[in-house]
Amino acid sequence: MTLALSLGDLSLSRGGRRLFSGLNLCLEAGQACALTGPNGSGKTSLLRAVAGLCEVDSGRIEFGGSDPGTARASGLHLLGHLDGLKASRTAGEELDFWTRWQGGQPEAMKAAVRRLDLLRLLDLEVRRLSAGQRRRLALARLLSAPRPLWLLDEPLSPLDAHWRGQVLDIMAGHLGGGGLILAAVHDPLPVATVALEIAP
Amino acid sequence: MNPGLGLLRREIAIAWGRGGGLMVTGGFFAGATLLLPLASGPEPERLAQIAPGAAWTVLALSALLGLERLFERDYEDGALDLMAHAGLPLEFTCALKCLGHWLATGAPLAVLAPLAAIALGASPALAPLLFACALAGGLAFAFTGGIGAALSLGTRRGGLLTAVIVLPLFVPPVIFGGGALYAFDSGLPWRAGFSLLGAYAAAAVALGPLAMAAACRNALS
Numbered sequence: 001m002t003l004a005l006s007l008g009d010l011s012l013s014r015g016g017r018r019l020f021s022g023l024n025l026c027l028e029a030g031q032a033c034a035l036t037g038p039n040g041s042g043k044t045s046l047l048r049a050v051a052g053l054c055e056v057d058s059g060r061i062e063f064g065g066s067d068p069g070t071a072r073a074s075g076l077h078l079l080g081h082l083d084g085l086k087a088s089r090t091a092g093e094e095l096d097f098w099t100r101w102q103g104g105q106p107e108a109m110k111a112a113v114r115r116l117d118l119l120r121l122l123d124l125e126v127r128r129l130s131a132g133q134r135r136r137l138a139l140a141r142l143l144s145a146p147r148p149l150w151l152l153d154e155p156l157s158p159l160d161a162h163w164r165g166q167v168l169d170i171m172a173g174h175l176g177g178g179g180l181i182l183a184a185v186h187d188p189l190p191v192a193t194v195a196l197e198i199a200p
Numbered sequence: 201m202n203p204g205l206g207l208l209r210r211e212i213a214i215a216w217g218r219g220g221g222l223m224v225t226g227g228f229f230a231g232a233t234l235l236l237p238l239a240s241g242p243e244p245e246r247l248a249q250i251a252p253g254a255a256w257t258v259l260a261l262s263a264l265l266g267l268e269r270l271f272e273r274d275y276e277d278g279a280l281d282l283m284a285h286a287g288l289p290l291e292f293t294c295a296l297k298c299l300g301h302w303l304a305t306g307a308p309l310a311v312l313a314p315l316a317a318i319a320l321g322a323s324p325a326l327a328p329l330l331f332a333c334a335l336a337g338g339l340a341f342a343f344t345g346g347i348g349a350a351l352s353l354g355t356r357r358g359g360l361l362t363a364v365i366v367l368p369l370f371v372p373p374v375i376f377g378g379g380a381l382y383a384f385d386s387g388l389p390w391r392a393g394f395s396l397l398g399a400y401a402a403a404a405v406a407l408g409p410l411a412m413a414a415a416c417r418n419a420l421s
Contacts, residue, residue, distance in 0.1 A: 051285045054421040072285050082278025088217045089210070097210050101203045101287040 003075050003148045004028050004064030005050070005180055011057040014045055020198050023059070025182075027194065029148070032171065032181035034189045037198035043184035044080065046198070047151045050182065051078045063149075074103065076149040083138040085126045091137050092122035095144065104145030112143035115170065131158035139167060142174075150174065152183040203287050204296055211300025214273070215266065225262045225305045226312060232258040233316040248321030252330060252381040255317040259309055259334055260374050263341035264366065268359035270301055270349040271416060284420055294412035295405070298346040306338030322385070329384050333377040333397060340401040343408035344369035350415035373400050 004027060011021035019042030027033055035043050048054045050061055052072040063071035085094050095118070099109045113119055116136045121129060129137065135158045142150060150171075156164045171181055172191050183189060216222065236254050237247055271294075274280040283293050313334040314327035322330075348366035352358035380393030 048281075051281075053281055053285060074286070076285070078281060078285060080278055080281065082276075082281065084274075084277055084279035084282045086210075086214060086273070086277065086279070088214065093210075093213075097206050098282070100206045101283070103203075103287075 002029055002064070002178065003066060003071060003180060004062075005149060005182065006060075006062045006064070007050075008060045008062070010046075010049075010059035010061065012042055012045055012049055012054075013057050014042070014054075018057075019045055021057075023196075023198065025194070025196055027180050027182065029178040029180060030175050031193050032175055032183065032189065032191055033194040033196050035182060035184045035196050035198065036186070036188070041198040043198060044153050047078065047080070047153055047182065047184060050151055051076060053078075071149075075147055076151060077102075077142045077145075077147050078151045078153075079138055079142065079155060080153045083134055085134060085137060087127035088125060090123055090125055091118065091129060094126060095122070095137060095140055098141045099144040102141065102145035102147070104141075108146065109140070109144040112140040115143060116140045116166075132160060132163060135159055136163065139170070143170070148179050150179065150181045150183070152181060154185065155183055156185070156187075204292070207288075207293065207296050208300050208303070211297055212304045215301060215304035222305065222308045225265050225309060228265055229258055229262040229309055229312055229316065232261070233320060237320065244321050248323075251317045251320035251322035252326055252385060253378050254320060255313050255322070255330065256333065256337075256378050256381060257374065258316070259313050259337065260341060260370050262309055263306060263338060263345060263370075264363055266301070266305060267345040267349050267366070268352065268362045270297060270346060271353055271412075272349070272358060275353050275416075275419060280416060280420060284416065290413040290416060291409040294346060294350065294416065295343075295409040298342045298408065298412075301346070302338055302342040306342055307335065310334035310338055326381065326385060329390070329394070330381060333380060333394065336394075336398050336401045337373045337377050340373040340397070340404045341370060343401075343404035344373075347408055347411045347415070350412040350419070353416065353419035373397055376400060 007023055007025040010023040012019045025033060037043055045054060049056050063075065066075065095109060116139060118137060118140055121133055126134065156167060159167060168191055175181060175191060233255060284290050310331055314330045317330055318324055318327060345366050348362040351365055352361035355361055376393045376397040380390045380397065383390035383393060
């Protein structure tokens with residue numbers, strides 16, 4: 001599946017307050033966009049709107065000619081602050097469930113476990129994992145079910161220096177394979193090719 | 201294993217995990233039926249008369265337990281976001297979650313209900329009908345209860361709101377099932393009440409997921 005992402009003249013409000021208006025972005029295969037802006041400027045809301053989870057006031061969100069419903073259901077990954085991992089289940093059970101849910105293959109899941117060094121953690125309950133380990137588990141979902149567009153909300157924040165580097169490598173690899181990344185970040189991404197700042 | 205089966209297994213595992221599931225609902229059910237004869241006096245005749253109705257009512261109340269967490273835990277930890285944008289249609293997801301809730305708590309309660317009624321003094325001949333009523337009624341309670349759980353997403357003290365929304369929806373199945381049990385016990389025709397209970401359960405299974413999915417989308421946006 002090949003995708004492109006274009007946002008045209010997008011306006012978004014939350015709770016009766018206008019977050020931004022007139023936002024434009026065009027992202028082609030292999031490009032990443034670093035989304036910056038102060039706290040509360042609407043970065044997370046923009047990612048959720050692209051994923052189809054909240055309505056926009058006006059403007060358009062297009063996926064390069066693909067049907068928006070199909071593109072959202074099988075063409076994008078959303079990785080937010082909330083990772084959807086159940087504290088009472090083991091890391092292995094959760095990764096297995098989400099991989100199947102997102103239509104991934106067991107071989108890809110095994111490769112993701114190796115890439116993110118999760119093998120030792122799979123038997124642990126999610127509640128026993130540190131914030132960084134949980135984030136790595138959530139990132140393993142993206143590799144287990146390959147999809148072109150990654151929507152990442154602060155993907156690096158809980159990770160240590162070693163894993164920041166590793167995850168940046170993974171992101172570069174995804175872009176090299178024709179993927180797209182829209183990431184809300186505070187520090188500029190070394191891999192970013194397009195910068196978009198939300199100004200209130 | 202396809203994603204739907206995976207979700208069903210996950211729902212049951214979560215409902216049963218950490219002493220939840222049957223321990224809570226079954227414990228509540230057993231406790232309430234145990235306290236009833238202590239409160240209503242020891243005459244076996246009177247107890248035998250109200251036994252089927254009492255078991256049926258307590259069953260409906262037990263079905264309320266654990267309902268408020270049905271969607272809330274997935275809403276709080278972000279799993280509902282991922283379920284809403286990818287995988288199965290949200291209506292189907294909601295139906296599977298309710299089915300998992302029913303399998304984890306409603307179906308075991310359906311086994312307990314005839315036992316409790318007989319222990320209270322009801323005729324053992326009533327047991328098959330009470331079991332069938334509890335199975336069908338449990339489905340109706342799970343799928344109408346899911347509507348309340350989804351509508352109260354994102355509110356504080358959602359459990360109270362869920363109960364307020366759900367109790368009116370519990371009234372028809374309680375009347376139909378109770379009517380069938382009473383009619384059977386008195387030797388009257390009982391099939392009408394049971395058929396109506398089945399029809400209500402079927403309608404809840406068919407229409408409930410549409411309402412739940414709409415309520416979830418609303419809570420997420």
